Amino acid sequence: MRYAKCIIIPDDEGLHPVDRRIEAHPDISRDLLHNVNLLADETIVTLYQFTGDRDALKSILEDSSRVRKYQLSGVDDVIHAYIHVEADDRLVGLLSMLTKFEFIFDTPLEFTRRGGLCVTMIGDVKSFQKAVPDVPDGIRLKLLKTGSYEPDTDRLYSQLTDRQQEILRTAVDMGYYDVPRAVTHDDIGEELGCTGGTVGGHLRKIESKLLSQVVP
Known part of the structure; x- marks a missing residue:
């Protein structure tokens, strides 16, 4: 079993009008895309993970005629969003290509700082080359690497934002989780150039995010 890790790079119109408004x-x-499915009627259902203003997100979803329905959950500024949208030709074309060549995504998918979407596609290695001509106009695929696929042992860690990963790495490296604890929030904050309160909040x-998925 093989995989290809690549970045989906849309043009200025984005992958879908609703996604483009949220990105802007x-x-x-936009932190993670946990799932995206093309339904038989060529509408699309997605499960996003956002950080930020819940009311602003609701306003975008309610104002768009392309959104059939949505549900939001989560705590504080972390938002999980189930969104069912009307089809957009380029996204339908991209998802249809994946079905045609029997690819599956290794989720979650990660958004890049430049607006792309980093994906790992699992399938037959020969199909990767055959699929390139079927990529819809306005979307470019940048191949990062290929190899033999093994399940991602860093799945939980990958669900954290870049800033959360930085703070957690620093806390572990400095001994915050040692027994006895070697540093305080203030010590970590001094290392990262922020306050101890900010570190504690993060x-x-x-x-909360990691333990809620570990404890049954």
Whole structure:
């Protein structure tokens, strides 16, 4: 079993008008795309993870005629969003290509800082080359690497934002989780150039996010 890791790079129109509006909002960050499915009627259902202003996100979803329905959950500024949208030709074309060549995504999919979507596609290695001509106009695939596929042992860690990963790595490296504890929030904050309160807030969110998925 093989995989190809690549970045999906859309043009200025984005992958879908609703996604483009969310991306452009200054108070909403697209963190992860946990799932995306093309239905038989060529509508699309997605499961996003956002960080930011919940009311701003609701306003975008309610104002769009392309959104059939949505549901939001999560705590604080972390938002999980189930969104069912009307089809967009380029996204339908991309998902149809994946079905045609029998690819599956290794989820979650990660958004890049430049607006792309980093994906790992699992399938037959020969199909990767055959699929390139079927990529819809306005979308470019940048291949990062290929290899033999093994399940991602860093799945939980990958669900954290870049800033959360940085804070958690620093806390572990400095001994915050040692017994006895070697450093305080203030020590970590001094290392990262922020306050101890900021560090404590991030660590509580990180622990809530990870432990809620570990404990049955």
